[in-house]
Amino acid sequence: MHVIDEHLALWSAHASRPQLRAGPTVQDLGGIDVVLASADHLAQGPFLHHLIQATAQHLDAFGAEACMPLYDAVLNGLRTNSNHAAFASATDALASRPHLARELGPPLTRALLARLQQAQDAGDDLAAALIGVEAADCLVQLTLAGITKAARLLGALDEATEDPAALPEAMATRLPRLLGVLDAHHPGAGLREALERCLMLDHTCRDAAFELALGDLRDALEQDGFASMAKQLRKTQNRLTELIILDPDRLDAQLYHAAIEAVLGLSAPDAPTRVHTAASTLSDTLHLYRDYRCRTRVPVWARPRQNDLIAWAELTVMLDGAAAHMAHDDPWYAGGHGVLTALLRAYTAHNTVAVLTDTPAAAVVETLVAPVIEDTFLQHEHRQRFLHHALAHDEELRHDPAAQQLHAALLHRTKSRGDSTDQQAGDQGKARRWQRLAHQLKDDFAAFANQTSDHVLDRLELGLRTHDDVLAAIADPKYGRLKARLLKQLEDSRDWIAGVADEFTALLETTIRFAYLCYDIGRKMGGSYTEYLRKRDKDGKKQKVDEALFHQHYREVLQFSALFGIVSSEVIDKAGGRTDILVSFGAVQFNVECKIEEGDSTEAALREYVAQAAEYQNTNVGFALLLALDKTVDAEGATNLFDSIWIEPVQRPGESEPCLVVIIRIPGGRENPNLLRPGPAAS
Numbered sequence: 001m002h003v004i005d006e007h008l009a010l011w012s013a014h015a016s017r018p019q020l021r022a023g024p025t026v027q028d029l030g031g032i033d034v035v036l037a038s039a040d041h042l043a044q045g046p047f048l049h050h051l052i053q054a055t056a057q058h059l060d061a062f063g064a065e066a067c068m069p070l071y072d073a074v075l076n077g078l079r080t081n082s083n084h085a086a087f088a089s090a091t092d093a094l095a096s097r098p099h100l101a102r103e104l105g106p107p108l109t110r111a112l113l114a115r116l117q118q119a120q121d122a123g124d125d126l127a128a129a130l131i132g133v134e135a136a137d138c139l140v141q142l143t144l145a146g147i148t149k150a151a152r153l154l155g156a157l158d159e160a161t162e163d164p165a166a167l168p169e170a171m172a173t174r175l176p177r178l179l180g181v182l183d184a185h186h187p188g189a190g191l192r193e194a195l196e197r198c199l200m201l202d203h204t205c206r207d208a209a210f211e212l213a214l215g216d217l218r219d220a221l222e223q224d225g226f227a228s229m230a231k232q233l234r235k236t237q238n239r240l241t242e243l244i245i246l247d248p249d250r251l252d253a254q255l256y257h258a259a260i261e262a263v264l265g266l267s268a269p270d271a272p273t274r275v276h277t278a279a280s281t282l283s284d285t286l287h288l289y290r291d292y293r294c295r296t297r298v299p300v301w302a303r304p305r306q307n308d309l310i311a312w313a314e315l316t317v318m319l320d321g322a323a324a325h326m327a328h329d330d331p332w333y334a335g336g337h338g339v340l341t342a343l344l345r346a347y348t349a350h351n352t353v354a355v356l357t358d359t360p361a362a363a364v365v366e367t368l369v370a371p372v373i374e375d376t377f378l379q380h381e382h383r384q385r386f387l388h389h390a391l392a393h394d395e396e397l398r399h400d401p402a403a404q405q406l407h408a409a410l411l412h413r414t415k416s417r418g419d420s421t422d423q424q425a426g427d428q429g430k431a432r433r434w435q436r437l438a439h440q441l442k443d444d445f446a447a448f449a450n451q452t453s454d455h456v457l458d459r460l461e462l463g464l465r466t467h468d469d470v471l472a473a474i475a476d477p478k479y480g481r482l483k484a485r486l487l488k489q490l491e492d493s494r495d496w497i498a499g500v501a502d503e504f505t506a507l508l509e510t511t512i513r514f515a516y517l518c519y520d521i522g523r524k525m526g527g528s529y530t531e532y533l534r535k536r537d538k539d540g541k542k543q544k545v546d547e548a549l550f551h552q553h554y555r556e557v558l559q560f561s562a563l564f565g566i567v568s569s570e571v572i573d574k575a576g577g578r579t580d581i582l583v584s585f586g587a588v589q590f591n592v593e594c595k596i597e598e599g600d601s602t603e604a605a606l607r608e609y610v611a612q613a614a615e616y617q618n619t620n621v622g623f624a625l626l627l628a629l630d631k632t633v634d635a636e637g638a639t640n641l642f643d644s645i646w647i648e649p650v651q652r653p654g655e656s657e658p659c660l661v662v663i664i665r666i667p668g669g670r671e672n673p674n675l676l677r678p679g680p681a682a683s
Contacts, residue, residue, distance in 0.1 A: 004029060004038045008047065023053025023093070025061075026070075032058075036069050043077030049089035051077060056097040064103055071104055078111045084127040084134070087115075091138035098356050101147050109148045112139050113156050120160055122168050129168035133175070140178050144185060145355040154182065154189045161194040164201050173203050180211025184351040184371035187218065196560050206247050213239040214347065217256065218371070221344055230267070233260050251289040252350075255312060258282040259343050262319050266339065279319035286312050311346035318342050347371075482642055483509070486662065489647045493660055495621040503585040504623050507563065508662060511592070511625055512645065514557045518666045519641050532629065535669040550629050550668070551580055551594050558583070579616050591616040592625040596668070601630040606663055607648060614650035614659035622659040629668040637676045638667030 001009075011028040012020065029035050035042070035054065042051040055070040078094075081087050094101055094108075101108060112135040119132020136157065142148045157179060164172050176198050183191040192215055198208035213236055220232035240257040243250060258281040265274030289312070318339055351371040486508065490496055521530050532549045551569065558567045563583060571582045574591070581592035593613045597606065606628050613624040626648075630638070638644075644665035649658035 002038070002041055003034060004041055004047065007034070008050065022057065024050055026054045026058045029054055032069075036073070039069075039073035039076070043073050044081055046083060046086045048074075048077040048081050048086050049093040052090055052093040052097065052100065056093075056100040059100055059103060067103070075104065075107050075111055078108070079114065082127060082131070084130045087131045088134045091134050095138050095141040096356055098142070098145055098147050101142055109139070109142075109152060112136075113152060116156055116160065119171050120167055122171070124168075126168070126170055129171040133171050133178075136175070136178055140181060141355050143182070150182075150186055150189070154186060154191065157182070158190055158194050161197050164198050164204055169203050172198070172201065173207075176204055176207035176211050180207075180214060181351065183211065183215055184218065187215075200556070206243060206250065209239060209243040209246070210250070210253055213243065213253070213256065214351065217260075217347055221340075221347065226267075230264060233264055236260060237264070251285055251292055254285045255282065255289060255346075258285060259312075259315060259339075259346065263339055263343060275319060279316065282312070282319060283316045286316055311342060311349045315339065315342040315346060478642060479512075482645065483512075486645070486647060490623065490660060493622060494657055495623065499585075500588055500621050500623070503588055504590060504621075507583050507590055507592075507625070510558060510561045510563060511554075511627070511662075511664060513561075514554055515641055515645070515664050515666060517557065518553075519638075532668050533666075533670060535633075535671050550596065550627070550666075554592070554594060554627060555581060574616050577612070577616070589620050590623055590625065592627060594627045594629070596629045596631060598631045601628065601632045601665060603646065603648075603663075606665070610648045610650050610661040610663070611652075613661045614652075617659050622657055624659060624661045626661050626663045628663060628665045630665050631669045633667045633670050636678065637673070638670060639665065 007028065007030045008024065011024050015024075015028075026032055026035050029038075029050070035051075039051075042048060051070075052074055055067055055074055058070060059067045078087075078090065081090070091112075115135035116132045116139075119129050119135075122128035122132065136153075139148060139153045143150045143153050157175070160167065161175060161179070164175075167175075176195060179191050179195050179198070183189070183195070192212060195208045195212050195215075198204040199212075216232060216236040216239060220229050220236055223229040223232060237257060237260045240253050240260070243253045244257060247253070258278050262275050262278035262282065265271055265278055268274050348371060487505065490504070491501075518530075518533055521533055530549075530553060532553070555567060555569050558564065558581070566584050568582045568584065569580065571579045574582070579591040580594045583590050583592065591613060593609065593616075595609050599605070606626070609626055609628065613626050614622075617624050630644075644667075646663055648661045648663055650661055651658040
């Protein structure tokens with residue numbers, strides 16, 4: 001028996017219960033010299049977590065300088081230990097000792113990220129795949145505790161999910177939940193795209209769809225008006241409906257679906273029936289959900305999510321009351337606000353994570369990290385309106401000091417926000433904003449500016465700014481010129497009418513974004529879907545290039561766009577043939593043909609394909625798209641994107657109006673750019 005094993009056996013036989021929970025000290029393991037001499041045995045074997053526990057206690061007792069050799073042993077174990085159970089126990093021990101994690105610093109982050117990277121290529125090595133997920137889980141906890149920076153973890157997870165199908169299944173299965181937790185606490189970091197890529201696999205699609213639905217719900221609760229909130233809630237509900245069809249036993253999805261149905265039902269013509277049905281469904285589902293949650297093991301950091309049971313119970317009571325009142329004519333002023341607030345509490349509780357962190361006040365404290373959410377609609381005018389109504393009509397509340405105090409606080413917050421906006425306006429520079437006002441007021445601006453204070457001018461300028469202004473500030477001018485050129489040609493057609501123009505523009509913009517993606521795709525990005533874009537992989541093997549992959553990639557891009565619900569592929573019996581892609585805006589349909597050209601991809605040569613695209617539009621409007629995969633790309637490289645998009649009019653005998661086919665040439669089978677050479681000089 002190894003000397004360390006002997007010391008551990010002796011310690012565990014005599015240790016008290018608190019000592020067993022805290023783990024052995026360095027002295028319990030035989031002293032610092034014995035531990036350092038046995039560092040490899042501790043790091044590589046099943047007792048790595050005991051090494052971490054001993055190091056943490058040594059840090060508390062003797063300080064960081066005395067622990068430097070122990071830090072190296074801990075990091076070595078985290079880098080090289082191949083036992084999944086040992087590694088999982090080690091990361092649990094590390095997450096519960098944030099002061100040690102902070103001391104280990106960037107080398108700890110690098111070690112865990114390296115295990116995550118190694119897991120992506122684990123293949124059939126189940127232990128390596130699961131170790132990578134344990135490393136990611138630990139990094140999530142340390143990130144939410146503020147111990148490690150989020151940027152590297154967010155980037156690593158985004159890179160890991162570039163091609164979820166290439167990941168070991170045991171690893172991929174656990175990633176959507178981690179991505180959802182991080183997305184709730186770091187919104188806008190791009191993790192929704194990672195979750196959307198997980199929708200393509202059977203073993204990840206359910207969890208990914210649920211986490212995306214929660215993201216949509218957060219967007220809804222952040223709206224500043226009920227109309228926009230209701231629109232976003234319907235989008236959330238549709239996603240949940242699809243998930244429930246796919247997985248009828250998904251209780252958490254059923255809870256959110258019933259709650260959203262109740263919120264939307266409050267303003268529906270059949271409100272009494274809808275709210276009563278939703279309340280009954282929510283109550284029945286909650287009983288099953290409570291039983292399921294109480295019998296299911298959850299990670300330590302997710303245990304605060306049990307609080308969502310309380311929030312769901314409150315919501316069922318609220319809806320029962322709403323259903324009882326909805327049949328009466330008198331308004332129930334607390335109804336909508338109470339239901340929305342309860343839904344917000346359920347969402348917040350579900351996404352709250354418990355982490356341990358060190359603070360100046362205590363060495364280690366447990367912190368509940370709630371998701372980031374700006375519930376604008378719930379916090380501002382909406383609450384004031386309900387409170388005004390209550391104070392005016394409810395005798396009990398009219399003279400309630402707490403209600404009066406709340407009213408005063410809301411008014412004060414609104415005033416403070418207004419003052420803050422004024423200050424922000426003054427900081428942005430008047431010259432630029434006055435130019436905008438001058439454009440709006442034209443000849444009257446000079447007199448108006450002389451008679452109006454700077455403060456009022458600034459407020460007016462902020463009022464004039466729109467969402468379009470923000471988009472214009474980040475617009476690509478060359479893309480704008482390309483789009484303007486195409487639209488100018490399309491507008492000349494007599495078919496460019498209401499119900500057609502905006503719809504074709506939406507399809508065209510999405511397809512051009514697809515072209516951007518194809519031009520800029522990396523050699524390791526996109527996985528098997530994008531093999532057709534490269535000539536050879538990093539190992540020098542010839543890539544697979546066929547029309548099916550080309551169709552599939554384009555269709556997947558459409559599926560993850562706003563057009564996801566109206567796209568069909570391989571539609572038969574269309575003008576005597578079969579269309580590659582058909583996009584249907586009701587009765588208005590546009591076909592997209594996908595072709596591969598291996599001989600001549602010049603504009604003149606590609607014209608031979610436009611007749612087929614035009615033929616499929618014989619009974620519809622005169623617009624179509626042709627995607628041409630150019631496999632003639634040689635050592636001179638591909639033609640740039642802006643010279644690879646043009647419109648070909650197809651005018652045939654007996655027709656008074658040409659069909660306009662937008663051709664987009666996509667470079668396929670490209671060489672490594674490092675190997676390219678310039679073409680012959682112009683004569």
